[in-house]
Amino acid sequence: MSNAAMGAAAKPLLKVEGLKTWFPVRAGVLQRVDRWIRAVDGVDLEIPQGQTLALVGESGCGKTTVGRSILRLEHARAGRVLYEETDLLALSRAAMRPYRQAMQIVFQDPTSSLDPRMTVRDAIAEGLRSFNIGASTMERTERVAELMAMVRLDPDHMWRYPHEFSGGQKQRICIARALAVEPKLLICDESVSALDVSIQAQILNLLGELQKKLGLTYLFITHDLGVVGHIADRVAVMYLGQIVETGNVTEIFEAPKHPYTKALLGSVPRLDLDQRGALAAAPGDPPDPASPPAGCRFHTRCPEVFAPCAATPPALIEADGRLCRCHLYDSAINR
Amino acid sequence: MSEAILSVEDLAITFPAGGARAPVVDGISLTVAPGEVLALVGESGCGKSMTALAILRLIAKPGRIEPQSRIVFEDRDVLGLKVTQMRALRGAGIAMIFQEPMASLNPVQTVGDQVIEALRLHERVSKAAARDRAAAIFERVGIPDPRGRLDAYPHQLSGGLKQRVMIAMMLVVRPRLLIADEPTTALDVTVQAQILALLRELQNELEMSILLITHDFGVVNELADRVAVMYGGRIAEEGTRTEVLGAPRHPYTQGLLRSIPSLAHRGADLAEIKGTVPSLGAWPAGCRFATRCPNVFGPCDAEVPQTVSLSETHRAACHDVARGQPS
Numbered sequence: 001m002s003n004a005a006m007g008a009a010a011k012p013l014l015k016v017e018g019l020k021t022w023f024p025v026r027a028g029v030l031q032r033v034d035r036w037i038r039a040v041d042g043v044d045l046e047i048p049q050g051q052t053l054a055l056v057g058e059s060g061c062g063k064t065t066v067g068r069s070i071l072r073l074e075h076a077r078a079g080r081v082l083y084e085e086t087d088l089l090a091l092s093r094a095a096m097r098p099y100r101q102a103m104q105i106v107f108q109d110p111t112s113s114l115d116p117r118m119t120v121r122d123a124i125a126e127g128l129r130s131f132n133i134g135a136s137t138m139e140r141t142e143r144v145a146e147l148m149a150m151v152r153l154d155p156d157h158m159w160r161y162p163h164e165f166s167g168g169q170k171q172r173i174c175i176a177r178a179l180a181v182e183p184k185l186l187i188c189d190e191s192v193s194a195l196d197v198s199i200q201a202q203i204l205n206l207l208g209e210l211q212k213k214l215g216l217t218y219l220f221i222t223h224d225l226g227v228v229g230h231i232a233d234r235v236a237v238m239y240l241g242q243i244v245e246t247g248n249v250t251e252i253f254e255a256p257k258h259p260y261t262k263a264l265l266g267s268v269p270r271l272d273l274d275q276r277g278a279l280a281a282a283p284g285d286p287p288d289p290a291s292p293p294a295g296c297r298f299h300t301r302c303p304e305v306f307a308p309c310a311a312t313p314p315a316l317i318e319a320d321g322r323l324c325r326c327h328l329y330d331s332a333i334n335r
Numbered sequence: 336m337s338e339a340i341l342s343v344e345d346l347a348i349t350f351p352a353g354g355a356r357a358p359v360v361d362g363i364s365l366t367v368a369p370g371e372v373l374a375l376v377g378e379s380g381c382g383k384s385m386t387a388l389a390i391l392r393l394i395a396k397p398g399r400i401e402p403q404s405r406i407v408f409e410d411r412d413v414l415g416l417k418v419t420q421m422r423a424l425r426g427a428g429i430a431m432i433f434q435e436p437m438a439s440l441n442p443v444q445t446v447g448d449q450v451i452e453a454l455r456l457h458e459r460v461s462k463a464a465a466r467d468r469a470a471a472i473f474e475r476v477g478i479p480d481p482r483g484r485l486d487a488y489p490h491q492l493s494g495g496l497k498q499r500v501m502i503a504m505m506l507v508v509r510p511r512l513l514i515a516d517e518p519t520t521a522l523d524v525t526v527q528a529q530i531l532a533l534l535r536e537l538q539n540e541l542e543m544s545i546l547l548i549t550h551d552f553g554v555v556n557e558l559a560d561r562v563a564v565m566y567g568g569r570i571a572e573e574g575t576r577t578e579v580l581g582a583p584r585h586p587y588t589q590g591l592l593r594s595i596p597s598l599a600h601r602g603a604d605l606a607e608i609k610g611t612v613p614s615l616g617a618w619p620a621g622c623r624f625a626t627r628c629p630n631v632f633g634p635c636d637a638e639v640p641q642t643v644s645l646s647e648t649h650r651a652a653c654h655d656v657a658r659g660q661p662s
Contacts (some may be wrong), residue, residue, distance in 0.1 A: 041345050058523035059494075166611045196378035196550065198608035201594035206603045223524065229598030246411065267528035269553030271595065273581050276556055277535070281528030284479075285493040 012082075013072070013217045014185055016045040019079035021062075021069045025290060029110040037290045038152035039065040040076070041241035042167075045183070047234075052211070052218040054228040054249065056264075057322070060289055066238075069217070071103055072096060083185075098135045100133050104178035108190035110170035110297045120173055121158035123147070123298050127181040146197050147176040151206060168199035172206070179210065189221045204231055229253055238290055238295040247322025257324045259302045296327065308333055339366035339560060340544050341390070341408050341429075341512055347401035348385050348394060348568075352616035359615065360385050361568040366513065372538065372545040374559035374576075376552065378591075380612055382568040383548045387514045390546070391425055392416075408512065427457055428508035434517035436497035440489040446500045447485025454507045469507070476503045477533060477629070494524035502533065508542060516548040531557050556580055559649070564588045567612070567623030570642075574649035585651045586630045622654065630655040 019040055027034035034117060039062040046051045055063045056116050068074040070081050072088060081088040083099055091099070105111045114123055124144045127133075134140035145155035152170040162170055171191065178186060188207070192200045208231065210216060220232060228235055235253075236246040239259065243257040258261045259282075266280035282301045285292055293300045299309035308327050319329040350357035358381040367373045375383045388394050390406055392413065397465045406413040408428060425431075433439050441449055460468065466485065466496065473481035476499045489497055498518065505513060509535040517526040517528055518534065535558060538545055554657065555562055555576065562579040564572045566588065572585035583589045593606035610627045619625045625635040632638075632655065640652045643660055 012386065052472050058525065095407065168611055186661065196612075197591060198378060198594050201514075201596070201605035202607045204596060208604065224596075225524070226596040226598075229336060230596035230601060250598070250601070263525055267524045269531065269551065270579060271556055271592070272598075273553055274576055279528040279557065281532070282525045282594045283529070285526060286523070 008268050011049055012046045013049040013084065013137065014045070014047045014080040014219070015080075016043060016066070016070065017080045017082070019045075019066065019069055019076055019081065020064050021076045035103040035290060038241050038292065039289060040069060043079070043238075043241075044244055045236055045246075047217055047219060049184075050211070050215050052220055052231055052234040053231035054220040054222060054235045056222055056225065056228050056235055056285055058223060058264075060240075060286060061212060061238040062241040062289070063223075063238050064189055067189050067219060067221050071100075071105060071187065072149040101127075101181045102183050103187065104181065104183040105153060105189060106171070106174050106178050108193050110167060110174045110194075111162065113174050114170060116162055119159050119161060120144075120148075120153075120165075122161070123173060124158075124177045124180050127177060131181050132179065135203055142182070144176075147180055149179070150179070150210070151176045163232075166199075168195055168202060171195065173204055175206070175210070177204075179214070181305040183216070185217045187219045187221065190223070191220075192227060193222065193224060200227075207231070225253075237264065240286065240292045242297060242325065243316060243323070244298065244325045245322065246282065246316075251320075252322060257319055257322070257327050258298075259304045259328075259331060260298045263301070263303075268300045296325075304328060337394050338368060339407075340369045341406075341546070343386070343390065344405040344407075346386065346389060346404040346406065347478050348382070348398055348404075348639075349401060349613065350398050351519070351601060357616040357618075358396070358401075362391070363385065363565070363568070363570050364571070365570065366561055367544045367546055369511075369544055370538075370542045371376070371497065372547055372560045374547040374557055375565060376549055377565035378550060381565040381616070383565050386565075387516050387546065387548050389406050389429070390514060390641045391429060391431060392421055404639040408461070412436070413590040414607075425631055426453070426508045427510045428510060429514060430505040430508060431516065432498070432501045432513040433506055434520045436494065436501045436521075437489060439501055442489055444487050445488055446492065447487075447601060450485075450500070450504050451508060453504045457464070457508050462498075464636055469624065472503045472506050473500075476500075476506065477529070478503070494522055495528075495558045498522060498526075498530055499533070502530075502537070506537065510543065512546065513547070516545045517550070518547075518551070527554075534558060546550075552580065553593060554594060567618055569623060569652065571624065571653070572651040574646070574648075578646065578649040584645060584649070584656050584657065585624075585653050586628050587624050588651075590627075596636060622652075 005220055020042055022036040022038050024033040025035050025037060044068055055066060057063045065074055070078045075289055075292040076089055079123055113263050119145050124147055127142045128140045134143055148155045153172050192203050232249045235249040236243050239260050245261045256265055263282035284301045295310040295312055299305045314325050314327045316323045316325045345362045346360055347358050348360040350356050377383050394400055423523050424501055447469055451465045453466060454465045469485060470481045473484060477500050478484050519530050559576050561575050563570050566587050572588045583592055592609040594606055608627050619636060621637045622635045622640045625631050634654050640654045641651045642650050643657045644650055
């Protein structure tokens, strides 16, 4: 995998190699493992320092499980998660602790991410206390005020409870809480998906501004291609547990190569008046991740399917400065 | 418009808030012509779903439709109908599909039985004939293996298939007006594209009118003939798809359209609409958008803006638009 293909000028902060996270499906009286749901089935990713990688795909493709596996909130059964040079999956719980400070996550639903009985001050200060940041309660309270101002909340409101805030404000609280421990990597798992578009714009602008100010690296997990196009430097498109195409976001959005990427981009309703009726959807529904199709996982819905697709799983190969998992671009295969 | 299939006049819906009744929908008027798709667009809490529910008289207590409101469907005064007449109107006259198909389907009954039940409620047909009809309708809405799927339970179907079953149930009764409340919001984008195409096809085939409730301007562009943009329980702007999407005049519509992220905006900040929607009962006295509007001036805080006609079909309720119009 060449550097050109990855489009990575800066050194990667995070590198994921061959990540596999499978979930057992138990059945019968003895609750024996009947089969495995291969939610993440061999994923490679690389995020250069200070950049944004968007991991995009439809429900059930495994994008959230990738994020959770990186943080070791799910147990990966194979692969490596390299933070700088360290393989996080090989660390003991104690050795993992400093990395929990370096990596934080913001979820989709701010209401369920905040304890309703905890004031905003305590919610934001919780991480400070557990990582021993700040010498005294007063110092931590001052830090909370700074953080609130940074996400453009009124620090005078720190003694209020979450229900006194709107959805967008609650998401700002979650961002302040994540940034309290001064992480390097922020994983945003559908962090703007539940918000109305006018509020979503405020949060996206805030995230962009914080990235510039603090030099943050983002892994942005989302299903919204508009958000990807706006915020990401690079994109990785996932389908049924695997990356099917990855590279520079402008190049991929302007000229997608993988038939699934084409279908995904072609299905988004546009705002241009003359684009009406031009949607090009992939037929059918995404298959059950517990029994993905043999060969290429997309071949059951692919409009460009040909002979080898049903039998041979395609590898992620380099094509025009990006990586693409499709037999169409494999010069060793004759059409 | 006398030829309208649906006309809503001065509809007001109130809920108790802090000792008084707060209008969630505050005197809106709209019409839907036969065969027309009207999109009602806005953000959470703007009153668009409440408007839809009111048309079917499904507003639950403590919500209340205020007495001056009028809803006329095919020359019948909907708010004056008896309960039995209303029941007959729901389904055959006006049908509704919701965002979350799982919540609308009975989990312990096969989808075939549910469709057959709907069919036999509205028509005298034998069970066997109803089953054949149901299978044919399943085929029409693009459900693979339609006969086999009649015996499936809702949980055995994907989200897209469940929404197709909902559309099948709607087709059974061939309504003249379909109210579609965020019909594709819960679906993945590739499946959403399929359902949008299906709705468009069926609408043409049945010459049905659709009142489409959505927050997504992309979906509006795909389906709608006309658009009404709601904010704070009132209609801010109304016009044809071309007028509202192509040349929006109300600052709220303009702000909304500019805040949608896309590849085209890359690198630049998104245009924000500052602040948040005020909570129910805390609306400004004049224009409800005044607290967030970039063009706010003299009369906005205190006076409710009148609706200004910009063309035969294009209207906006905005003091700033009004002062720019020759009177």
